[in-house]
Amino acid sequence: MSRAYYWMVVPAFVLFFLLHTVPVLQGFYYSLTDYPGYGEHAFVGIRNYVNLFKDDRVLEAYLFTFQFAIVATILTNVIALAVAVGLNARIRFQTALRGIYFIPNVLAILIVGYIFNYLFANSVPAIFGGTNLLADPDLAWIGIVIVAVWQAVAFNIVIYLAGLQTIPEDLHEAAMIDGAGRWRRFWSVVFPLIAPFFTVNMVLSAKNFLQVFDHIVALTNGGPGSATTSVSLLIYTGGFQGGEYAYQTANAIVYFVIIVLVSIFQLRILQRREVTM
């Protein structure tokens, strides 16, 4: 075997180890200390982890993040699937419409968030009355869902469209001859065939939404109060500005475990469906 192959991978391995694995290990180490981000630190065992479960701030952040991620994942997939089915039908301007629906995927979420922030604060109340959605602690999360879904739908439409285009035309016709209605045809013929695409979209959207950050910085910065503080935002603010470096790295480790568990759980459930259907 050629020695060149080793030269091709060694530098990448070293850099990846240095810039990715070492920080993960460092993070784990710091999570067992009382390091505030500067100066000295002492080993404290699992104290940070124990405290996490007693901290209302942390529990609220997880609750908000999950509520947001579940609602946004469902809405994104329902809307994207509906739009993809529409785009896949015999309509005019198919390519142009597909191009328009995909635009949000190429835009920076932060900037989109600032634009919607202004819309929520000024235009929406001017048209529909009421006050700024984002200033209401009970409703602000809905504003974040709207922006997140607006952006994420773009990507999922394209995936569903690709799935729909793998279905042969004669399958539709066969089902039509059997007398199946539109709705019936969708659930018994189309949906089972695009189930793998549904799995990919559900897992990817849930994973992305659980890490929500940019949207929140642009729309509410975690407020009003701490009503829309996501886990990522809490790790960022607590870790960099709150002197909770060690504590928030422990939080990040727990968060990592949860994200992996959610992904595995989803894959199991969704793939079992794929097989049985």
Place this chain on the structure above:
Amino acid sequence: MRRNWWLTALMAAGSLTVLVPLYFTVVTALKTPEELAGAGFDLPRNPAWGNFAEAWELTNYPQAALNSALITVGAVALTLLTNSLVAYAIARNFHRKLFKGLYFYFVSALFVPFPIIMLPVVKQTSLLGLDNQAGLILLYVVYGLAFNIFLYVGYIRSIPSSLEEAARVDGAGTWTVFWRVIFPLLAPMNATVGILTFLWAWNDFLLPLVVLSSPDAQTLPLVQYVFQSQFNTNHTVAFASYLMALAPVLLVYVFAQRWVISGVLRGSVKG
């Protein structure tokens, strides 16, 4: 073929959810502060082009745009050249434990969310003098390995090795084989990786936010964040600034639309 006009109208109406916020951004960027009252969807009476000049000056647009362009182009070019090479070595030695292990080592990083390494990475980059544009390029190239290795390895393994053997018989070494034979064959995957890296590096906010230390190094999204307190009293200039930050990628998209969509698609359906 019969076309469904009702559905076409419905889908066109739905596309307004995308177009209206963009329209709103354009008209607001062209208004004077006095015209802002109300819902704000009306056209500006006299386009206030001055907003763009003001935003240009205030945020030092040329600097931020240059940083964004430099970081994005650097990340895309280096990613294409290096990640494909690593993937080639892994793909052609997949039967060896070491290379297979390396593959899973890189790909497993896909499950590690950024916040877990965020705090240590900031310390590390400032220690190594990487808290600048060059450091950011390096981070995109290295972190990109996780997903790109996954894409490239799958693709390279589908290329028959008989092509390489012909070149080897002619006396070409492993490096030559890669650059002359394999790399050109990777064009479709290179397009996918290039587009995904472009969108990531250009639109990213969190990594530049935590890594970059000097204001001179700030990227376009980061600048919008930094100037929020000044934008709050000056909405029309803020929107001019947003529009200028979004414009480059929108222009690229308009011209390369078909290419971008199919590129992104190839990357994700594979995943």
